[in-house]
Amino acid sequence: MSVRPLPAPSPSPAPAPAPQPARDRTATQLSTRFAEVRAHTERLAAPLSGEDQTVQSMPDVSPTKWHRAHVTWFFETFVLAGNEPGFEPYEDTYWFLFNSYYEGVGPRYARAERGNISRPGAHEVGRYRANVDERVRTVLEQLDDGTLDRLAPTIELGFHHEQQHQELLLMDIKHVLSRNPLRPAYLHAPLPSGAEATPMCWVEVEGGVVEVGHDGDGFCFDNELPRHRAYLEPYRLADRLVTNGEWLAFMADGGYRRHELWLSDGWARVQAECWRAPLYWEEVDGTWFEHTLHGTWPVDPDLPACHVSHFEADAFATWAGHRLPTEAEWEHAASLHGPAARRHDRATGAPEAGMTLHPRAAAGTSAGTGAGAGLRQLLTDCWEWTSSAYLGYPGFHPPQGAIGEYNGKFMSGQMVLRGGSALTPGTHARLTYRNFFPPGARWALSGVRLADGPAPARTAS
Numbered sequence: 199m200s201v202r203p204l205p206a207p208s209p210s211p212a213p214a215p216a217p218q219p220a221r222d223r224t225a226t227q228l229s230t231r232f233a234e235v236r237a238h239t240e241r242l243a244a245p246l247s248g249e250d251q252t253v254q255s256m257p258d259v260s261p262t263k264w265h266r267a268h269v270t271w272f273f274e275t276f277v278l279a280g281n282e283p284g285f286e287p288y289e290d291t292y293w294f295l296f297n298s299y300y301e302g303v304g305p306r307y308a309r310a311e312r313g314n315i316s317r318p319g320a321h322e323v324g325r326y327r328a329n330v331d332e333r334v335r336t337v338l339e340q341l342d343d344g345t346l347d348r349l350a351p352t353i354e355l356g357f358h359h360e361q362q363h364q365e366l367l368l369m370d371i372k373h374v375l376s377r378n379p380l381r382p383a384y385l386h387a388p389l390p391s392g393a394e395a396t397p398m399c400w401v402e403v404e405g406g407v408v409e410v411g412h413d414g415d416g417f418c419f420d421n422e423l424p425r426h427r428a429y430l431e432p433y434r435l436a437d438r439l440v441t442n443g444e445w446l447a448f449m450a451d452g453g454y455r456r457h458e459l460w461l462s463d464g465w466a467r468v469q470a471e472c473w474r475a476p477l478y479w480e481e482v483d484g485t486w487f488e489h490t491l492h493g494t495w496p497v498d499p500d501l502p503a504c505h506v507s508h509f510e511a512d513a514f515a516t517w518a519g520h521r522l523p524t525e526a527e528w529e530h531a532a533s534l535h536g537p538a539a540r541r542h543d544r545a546t547g548a549p550e551a552g553m554t555l556h557p558r559a560a561a562g563t564s565a566g567t568g569a570g571a572g573l574r575q576l577l578t579d580c581w582e583w584t585s586s587a588y589l590g591y592p593g594f595h596p597p598q599g600a601i602g603e604y605n606g607k608f609m610s611g612q613m614v615l616r617g618g619s620a621l622t623p624g625t626h627a628r629l630t631y632r633n634f635f636p637p638g639a640r641w642a643l644s645g646v647r648l649a650d651g652p653a654p655a656r657t658a659s
């Protein structure tokens with residue numbers, strides 16, 4: 199590492215700011231971050247009408263205004279209650295309407311019925327948000343040092359919780375708009391196109407005893423801990439995601455018609471739900487189109503295949519003669535070979551013309567991003583299905599109380615996805631992040647990176 203010289207002293211230095219007590223720095227930092235995160239949610243909702251924000255197109259999808267209210271409920275419940283002098287809920291009924299799944303907090307409205315909440319309207323949800331914003335700011339200014347220290351991790355959890363819902367908001371409105379017969383666009387900007395995906399290359403990784411799990415002082419969710427050892431045989435990972443063109447070849451070779459490629463539960467879903475392409479694909483007069491947040495476009499063979507379930511990812515890998523990576527393989531390889539894993543922060547600013555909310559091609563357009571540059575598209579394009587069931591790491595213990603319901607109670611019947619997507623806020627993605635969905639879920643921005651090597655792989659016969 200080179201040592202940069204210190205800048206020359208200014209001939210007429212500005213007056214130094216008065217030393218800031220540690221407590222004020224923390225309160226100021228939290229308040230600034232709080233304002234940033236809260237404002238971004240409102241920017242994401244801004245292109246949507248009150249009607250758009252009310253629709254629930256399937257049980258897994260929540261209305262936009264429900265997301266806006268629920269993340270507010272989270273701060274009201276876990277930060278204000280118990281810390282604000284004379285605390286009263288903004289509205290008693292909101293505790294019931296906007297509790298997602300916290301049994302320890304109290305009863306809640308059924309998830310699949312959230313589309314029936316025509317009132318409060320989107321505007322009233324905005325008033326709720328503004329009220330809680332002001333009260334959180336006041337609490338941050340007034341808490342004593344000890345309480346602030348104790349509460350800071352919960353406030354930070356609230357930031358990351360809201361960022362999770364920012365991605366969910368976009369995932370969900372994409373599904374909502376896809377069910378509108380007019381197929382409206384969320385954002386009127388063209389898809390990233392024109393770039394040619396480079397041929398897939400393998401990145402070889404040595405095996406051995408490795409360490410996985412979060413390390414260091416930065417934020418992580420409880421499910422990323424503790425850091426622990428894992429043993430890996432030698433393996434290799436594809437340097438880029440599977441493309442639409444490769445997915446079209448899978449389809450043309452009978453991928454959705456050949457039972458031998460599929461896990462049993464997956465084959466049952468193919469038949470029950472008549473799957474024959476990724477979620478948002480539609481064939482019109484022999485041409486495949488894809489609904490996106492930018493409207494409906496012809497399928498671009500160079501863009502990553504996305505909105506596929508774990509079952510489809512596994513079937514594709516079997517068809518290709520390879521397999522999905524385990525999450526330990528993914529994380530270890532990413533830590534060694536992911537120097538190009540910088541985020542482009544596409545989803546952190548206001549939605550605007552020119553930005554893309556869709557994965558991009560793995561094109562060799564600049565130094566450090568082309569073939570041979572290591573693992574590409576790690577955090578920036580599609581969440582990547584792994585072959586790992588979502589379970590607690592060795593030594594995992596969820597926190598006490600209702601906040602312990604955040605992750606641990608979902609460790610059954612779900613598969614882990616790694617990386618991040620074009621919808622993930624840039625400051626939210628990290629290499630140890632463990633996303634998870636049921637294996638049949640398709641509405642996340644999920645794609646496929648192939649693996650090869652001694653870990654179990656199924657062979658079509």
Ligand SMILES: [Fe+2]
Nearest residue numbers: 268298359363
């Ligand atoms: Fe939530």
